[in-house]
Amino acid sequence: MAATVAHSQTIPPGLHPLQAAALRSASSGQLQQQPQHPQQRDFDDEPFDVTSRKLSVSDFVRVRTLGTGTFARVCLVRPSHGTEVDRAKVYALKILRKTEVIKLKQIDHVRHERQILADVRGHPFITSFVASFSDHEFLYILLDYVPGGELFTYLRKFRRFDESMARFYAAEIVLILEHLHEQQGGIAYRDMKPENLLLDAEGHIKLVDFGFAKRLGNNESGHPVETYTLCGTPEYLAPEVIHNKGHTTAVDWWALGILIYEFLTGYPPFWHQNPIEIYKQIVEKPIVFPQEPPISDAAKDIIRQFCTVDRSRRLGNVSGGAAKVKAHPFFKGVDWDAVYQKRHRGPIIPPVRYPGDAQCFDLYPEEDANKEEYTNEMADRYDEYFADF
Amino acid sequence: MAGPGFNSPFGANANPFGSSRLETGGMQRVAEEDENDTIGSPTTPHFGLSGGGLFRAPFGGDASFDAGASGVRNPPNPEGYPAQYNFARRTSVSAESLKPAADSDDNWTPPVHPKTPEQLERLKKAISGNFLFSHLDDEQTAQVLGALVEKPIPAAGIKVITQGDAGDFFYVVEKGSFDVYVNSSGALQPGPDGMGEKVSTIEAGGSFGELALMYNAPRAATVVSAEPHCTLWALDRVTFRRILMESTFTRRRMYEGFLEEVPLLSSLTPYERSKIADALESQKFPAGHEIIREGEPGDSFYLLESGEAVAYRSGNDTPVKHYRKGDFFGELALLNDAPRAASVVSQTEVKVARLGKKAFQRLLGPVEGIMRRTQYVGVQTGEAVISQRL
Numbered sequence: 001m002a003a004t005v006a007h008s009q010t011i012p013p014g015l016h017p018l019q020a021a022a023l024r025s026a027s028s029g030q031l032q033q034q035p036q037h038p039q040q041r042d043f044d045d046e047p048f049d050v051t052s053r054k055l056s057v058s059d060f061v062r063v064r065t066l067g068t069g070t071f072a073r074v075c076l077v078r079p080s081h082g083t084e085v086d087r088a089k090v091y092a093l094k095i096l097r098k099t100e101v102i103k104l105k106q107i108d109h110v111r112h113e114r115q116i117l118a119d120v121r122g123h124p125f126i127t128s129f130v131a132s133f134s135d136h137e138f139l140y141i142l143l144d145y146v147p148g149g150e151l152f153t154y155l156r157k158f159r160r161f162d163e164s165m166a167r168f169y170a171a172e173i174v175l176i177l178e179h180l181h182e183q184q185g186g187i188a189y190r191d192m193k194p195e196n197l198l199l200d201a202e203g204h205i206k207l208v209d210f211g212f213a214k215r216l217g218n219n220e221s222g223h224p225v226e227t228y229t230l231c232g233t234p235e236y237l238a239p240e241v242i243h244n245k246g247h248t249t250a251v252d253w254w255a256l257g258i259l260i261y262e263f264l265t266g267y268p269p270f271w272h273q274n275p276i277e278i279y280k281q282i283v284e285k286p287i288v289f290p291q292e293p294p295i296s297d298a299a300k301d302i303i304r305q306f307c308t309v310d311r312s313r314r315l316g317n318v319s320g321g322a323a324k325v326k327a328h329p330f331f332k333g334v335d336w337d338a339v340y341q342k343r344h345r346g347p348i349i350p351p352v353r354y355p356g357d358a359q360c361f362d363l364y365p366e367e368d369a370n371k372e373e374y375t376n377e378m379a380d381r382y383d384e385y386f387a388d389f
Numbered sequence: 390m391a392g393p394g395f396n397s398p399f400g401a402n403a404n405p406f407g408s409s410r411l412e413t414g415g416m417q418r419v420a421e422e423d424e425n426d427t428i429g430s431p432t433t434p435h436f437g438l439s440g441g442g443l444f445r446a447p448f449g450g451d452a453s454f455d456a457g458a459s460g461v462r463n464p465p466n467p468e469g470y471p472a473q474y475n476f477a478r479r480t481s482v483s484a485e486s487l488k489p490a491a492d493s494d495d496n497w498t499p500p501v502h503p504k505t506p507e508q509l510e511r512l513k514k515a516i517s518g519n520f521l522f523s524h525l526d527d528e529q530t531a532q533v534l535g536a537l538v539e540k541p542i543p544a545a546g547i548k549v550i551t552q553g554d555a556g557d558f559f560y561v562v563e564k565g566s567f568d569v570y571v572n573s574s575g576a577l578q579p580g581p582d583g584m585g586e587k588v589s590t591i592e593a594g595g596s597f598g599e600l601a602l603m604y605n606a607p608r609a610a611t612v613v614s615a616e617p618h619c620t621l622w623a624l625d626r627v628t629f630r631r632i633l634m635e636s637t638f639t640r641r642r643m644y645e646g647f648l649e650e651v652p653l654l655s656s657l658t659p660y661e662r663s664k665i666a667d668a669l670e671s672q673k674f675p676a677g678h679e680i681i682r683e684g685e686p687g688d689s690f691y692l693l694e695s696g697e698a699v700a701y702r703s704g705n706d707t708p709v710k711h712y713r714k715g716d717f718f719g720e721l722a723l724l725n726d727a728p729r730a731a732s733v734v735s736q737t738e739v740k741v742a743r744l745g746k747k748a749f750q751r752l753l754g755p756v757e758g759i760m761r762r763t764q765y766v767g768v769q770t771g772e773a774v775i776s777q778r779l
Contacts, residue, residue: 070480105470121610186660195478212483223659226641226667228634230604231483242523244601244633248663267474272611278598279747280520312668312748319754323606 009365011236049090050083050142055133057140058095063356067150071100072211073368076145076358090356091130094141098386099372101139107385109231113210114141114388116187124342125176127198127208134389137374141389146206148199148350149360155194160266163299165347169197170260171331171339174204178257181249185217186224188248192255193233194262199360203346216248224248234275235268239283239309251317253325257306260330261287264295269307283309302330306331391638484604487630489638490609498740501535508563509534512622515561515594521602526671532632537561537622540613549621552577552585552611556601558623560612565619567591570611577611590764594742602629640694641666644742645691646715653720657753664752669742680718683732687722689743696739700731723749723756 017303048059060077067074077093081196086087117129117325128144151169155161161169167176180187198206212231216224226246229239238254240247262268269288270281287307290293305315305328316325326336338344350360490497504512512534516522525533536600542549542565544637549560549567553576572585588610591597600606602624644666648654657665669696674680683703693716699708700718709731712718718733723746753759 104483107482108486109483152478159470191481193479212481217660224663226638226663228487228489228630228638229484230630231481232483233479235479243521244630244637246634246637248667267471267476271471271474273473273475275606279603281526312752317664318751366544 012122046082048079048086050079050130053361055131055140055142056136057133057138060091062093063090064358065366066358066361066366068094069209069211071104071106072096073364074369076356076361077142078356080170088355090145092127092143092145094143096139096141097368097370097372097376098137098139099378100370102378102382105298107382108229109211111216111385111388112140114139116213116215117141117143117210119215120180120183120187123176123179124178124340125172125205125207132389134386136379139386139389143208145356146200146208146357147352147357147360148201148203148348149362151197151199151205152194153360154199154348155266160293161263161347163264163296165261166263166299167331167334168344168347169205169263170256171334171336173197173207173256173259174322174325174331175336175340176205176207177249177252177316178325180213181252181322183215185215186249187213187215188227189213189252191236192230192252192259193236194259195233199346199348200351201350201352202341202342203343203349205346234278235271237279237282242279242283248311248317250311250314252318253306253314254308256316257287257303260299260306261303264299265290265293269303278349287362296330298329302328314321392696400743411758430442438445471532477482481644482604482606484626484630487634488625489634491638491642497631497635499532499536499628499635500538502538504534504537511563511594512561515596519596519599521599526636529632531625532636533629536628536632537624539563540621540623542619542621545614545616547614549612549614550598550608550610550727551608552609555605556608557627558625559595559596559598559602559629560624561622562591563620563622564593565611565617566593566615567598567619568615570613571609572611576607584613590615602626640671643694644669644692647717647742651714651717651720653723653756654759656759661753665744665749668748668752669744671740671742673738673740675738676735676739678735678739680733680735680739680741681729681731683730684728686726686748687719688722688746690717690746690749691733692717692719692742692744696737696742698732698733698739702731715753722746724760 019200048060058079061080063076063078065075072094074092076090079089081087096110101107114129114132115126118132120126121129122266122340130142130144132139132141134140169192174345177189178188186381189207189210191209196207196209198208199205214227216227223334226248228244230239230241230244232238232251232255236255236258238247240249258268258270270278270285272281287304289300302325309316316322316327318324320327325331326334335343336343352360471679516533522533523531540560550556550558552570552572567590568587569589569591570584570586571588572583574585577583578585591612597610598608599610600609603626605626641663643661645662648657648662654662654665666761680698681687681689683701693712693714695714696722698718699714700710700712702709712733719729721727721730723744749756
């Protein structure tokens, strides 16, 4: 990404050889593109507080990419200046290319993402928003770095989780959904899946990527109104989204049912090479459980109750809301206060060796495939929509 | 599960490495394994069993060329793992943001392209079995059929859609036939064989490209006219989704407006009314239909969406009440099992929205609880008014 910082620091010890190679090539590539970029700041000893002033991308040094999406990239970064303590900090920087955001008609979504992340800051299981800023070509969202990597990676590695593991993660997710749905107006998250759940150093969940999160009550009256834009991940879409019936926070409970199923079996209940076939199954087929592994009746029941097409019967959406979810036999014995306070360490402790260790994340190409220029005409037309960054 | 005395609700065996090796050597092994195994990630495309399975055809419609893909859907292997599932990271999808006209101040109406009754009949048949259309109500279906636009394809060999390109339209074949080609690279390539292998032919009455009605995904195949003088009907995603959205949005706001007028439900929050609107079922009755019958136990509440109805009590030929659009009846059924106090009969063709007592209770709990929130006085409601008068 051309506009990010030029120079990379020394390669940390113990790095996977591939990671080290990627790092070296990434930093040399950047040097070629941005020879004019200052490599050293004059005020190295001045304290640097990321929350105290408007940031720019030159305040950070890019370590490496942690994940990529269609129009965004998330990088591990360090402050480029400040005291030694400041410079030892690490963050995750989400970098969105304005041209792609516009081309993919995601302007509304990135605005919501920034706003909602700021609004829900502080929840124990949601990634913490630090700041946002922008330059000519990019939008940036600075977040706390969550070093354990994606739950997705662990799930694929272990193939599936046993019920106590699934329960641990599901319980933390229930608290997230409760918190989001009970916000003013109700926030629907709309992209629940193992890929969007990170583990912190103690093995607790951090929900990331609020690119599709939506506050439903954002009209003048402030009361929740169903929303219509189709978004999510094919295997996790709720039937009402596929049928464009207008959807609400109930879609997140559906997706939690799919997620628990995938935790326990290793794959989602509806899948096919052709997404249209997935959608047909979602709207027409009941959930079927495999013979192996054996799944408890309580787990089957909570999955079926979440994955109920009729929203007037769907657990989480019916009377009692999240409280009724918590009281389900699948969660029997769970001390919800202890969950919220993270009194128990997670069933997987990620192999994090030092705070900025990125070995739990897969490697990604450091270069964007698509680098369409953000012209001045585009800036005149669209920059007003990005004013919040 | 937690045994007695064990303070974690998540059980002693929660860690796949065994409990004692948690954060030391055990997990270190996980990291080391990264180097030589093939656990799926976008950067390890050689992962396990993917092969052809990596190709997720974003293409629907007639989909007969999908036979190969569905044929490989093997039963799970002995370890309970489906052999063909693609274990790679899944990409999120999103359509363009859609806002109802009422919210965005533009006066959108669906386009109407006139068709003969025969054409309409054929189109209706062509889309009837398609899951994207089968749940539409009559008005939505009529609007969708009206919006399909004719697209003549004069010559053979014209590419209607191109594999790998952006997709915005769904097509129904009116006349002629079309060949479907798939290049295993995932996109059309230059050169004489660039379209790849021919996988099927779509004849009149068939359709293709339905995924484009959901969101913009690259086309999974190239479709070429196989003969001269073909005709297609085309429907674009934004039109399709707006038709569904506008009618749903309008109906829901209407329901919420109706529900606001029901004294029994006056203490509901807007959010609760919107939830109830979810559970309302639309029903149509011809003139002269007895919607509820005096003396029978009531289990549903009705809102009159269109048409007119009247209430009768036995032994009296004169109607005791008239109902018009926005009126409601039978709401006491939400409260108790008392028999209906009157019969309600449609005078014209009517459309009602029905709310079952059970659905109401599932969503909001017992009505008594709702009523206790405010002082519910003066039963100035549908049948109750009747009983007071008589």
